[in-house]
Amino acid sequence: MTTLYLRRAIGRAPWALAVCLATLGLSLSTTAHAPKGTFITFDVPGAGTDPGQGTLPGSNNPAGRITGFYIDANDAQHGFLVEGE
Numbered sequence: 001m002t003t004l005y006l007r008r009a010i011g012r013a014p015w016a017l018a019v020c021l022a023t024l025g026l027s028l029s030t031t032a033h034a035p036k037g038t039f040i041t042f043d044v045p046g047a048g049t050d051p052g053q054g055t056l057p058g059s060n061n062p063a064g065r066i067t068g069f070y071i072d073a074n075d076a077q078h079g080f081l082v083e084g085e
Contacts, residue, residue, distance in 0.1 A: 042066075044080045048073040055080075 044055045047070040057068035066082040 042082055044070045044078075044082075046070065046072050046078070048075070 042055070047053065047055045050073070053071040053073065053075065055068065055070045057066050059068070060066045064083070067080070069077050069079050071077055
Protein backbone atom coordinates (compact mmCIF):
# COMPACT_ATOMS: atom_id res chain seq x y z
CA MET A 1 0.00 0.00 0.00
CA THR A 2 2.85 2.43 0.84
CA THR A 3 4.60 1.71 -2.46
CA LEU A 4 1.46 2.48 -4.47
CA TYR A 5 0.96 5.80 -2.63
CA LEU A 6 4.62 6.73 -3.18
CA ARG A 7 4.34 5.99 -6.92
CA ARG A 8 1.28 8.23 -7.19
CA ALA A 9 3.06 11.06 -5.35
CA ILE A 10 6.14 10.76 -7.57
CA GLY A 11 3.90 10.71 -10.66
CA ARG A 12 2.46 14.10 -9.68
CA ALA A 13 5.82 15.72 -8.94
CA PRO A 14 6.73 16.60 -12.57
CA TRP A 15 3.37 18.33 -13.06
CA ALA A 16 3.74 20.27 -9.83
CA LEU A 17 7.27 21.30 -10.82
CA ALA A 18 6.08 22.38 -14.28
CA VAL A 19 3.27 24.48 -12.79
CA CYS A 20 5.66 26.14 -10.32
CA LEU A 21 8.18 26.95 -13.04
CA ALA A 22 5.50 28.29 -15.38
CA THR A 23 4.11 30.51 -12.63
CA LEU A 24 7.56 31.80 -11.79
CA GLY A 25 8.26 32.49 -15.47
CA LEU A 26 5.02 34.42 -15.90
CA SER A 27 5.61 36.51 -12.82
CA LEU A 28 9.13 37.39 -13.91
CA SER A 29 8.08 38.29 -17.43
CA THR A 30 5.29 40.61 -16.30
CA THR A 31 7.45 42.55 -13.84
CA ALA A 32 10.57 42.84 -15.98
CA HIS A 33 9.47 45.85 -18.04
CA ALA A 34 9.32 49.45 -16.95
CA PRO A 35 5.93 51.17 -17.11
CA LYS A 36 5.41 53.53 -20.02
CA GLY A 37 3.45 56.75 -19.77
CA THR A 38 2.69 59.32 -17.14
CA PHE A 39 -0.23 60.36 -15.01
CA ILE A 40 -1.68 63.82 -15.32
CA THR A 41 -4.30 65.57 -13.27
CA PHE A 42 -6.81 67.99 -14.70
CA ASP A 43 -10.10 69.60 -13.80
CA VAL A 44 -12.66 70.38 -16.45
CA PRO A 45 -13.96 73.94 -15.99
CA GLY A 46 -17.57 73.87 -14.81
CA ALA A 47 -17.44 70.43 -13.19
CA GLY A 48 -19.36 70.23 -9.94
CA THR A 49 -17.72 69.45 -6.63
CA ASP A 50 -20.59 67.85 -4.71
CA PRO A 51 -20.86 64.08 -4.26
CA GLY A 52 -21.80 62.43 -7.57
CA GLN A 53 -20.44 65.36 -9.57
CA GLY A 54 -17.05 66.02 -11.13
CA THR A 55 -14.82 64.87 -13.95
CA LEU A 56 -15.04 61.27 -15.20
CA PRO A 57 -12.47 60.35 -17.86
CA GLY A 58 -13.55 57.55 -20.18
CA SER A 59 -10.71 56.77 -22.57
CA ASN A 60 -7.36 57.93 -23.88
CA ASN A 61 -5.26 57.26 -26.96
CA PRO A 62 -1.55 57.20 -27.88
CA ALA A 63 -1.71 60.83 -29.04
CA GLY A 64 -2.53 61.86 -25.47
CA ARG A 65 -6.17 62.81 -26.00
CA ILE A 66 -8.53 62.06 -23.12
CA THR A 67 -12.29 61.93 -23.51
CA GLY A 68 -14.99 61.62 -20.92
CA PHE A 69 -17.78 63.53 -19.30
CA TYR A 70 -18.35 65.73 -16.32
CA ILE A 71 -21.35 66.50 -14.17
CA ASP A 72 -21.87 70.15 -13.30
CA ALA A 73 -23.41 71.76 -10.20
CA ASN A 74 -26.91 71.34 -11.71
CA ASP A 75 -26.31 67.58 -12.21
CA ALA A 76 -26.21 68.01 -16.01
CA GLN A 77 -23.79 65.81 -17.94
CA HIS A 78 -21.39 67.25 -20.53
CA GLY A 79 -18.70 65.64 -22.69
CA PHE A 80 -15.10 66.84 -22.88
CA LEU A 81 -11.90 66.29 -24.87
CA VAL A 82 -8.47 67.09 -23.43
CA GLU A 83 -5.78 67.40 -26.12
CA GLY A 84 -2.31 65.92 -25.52
CA GLU A 85 0.28 68.28 -24.20
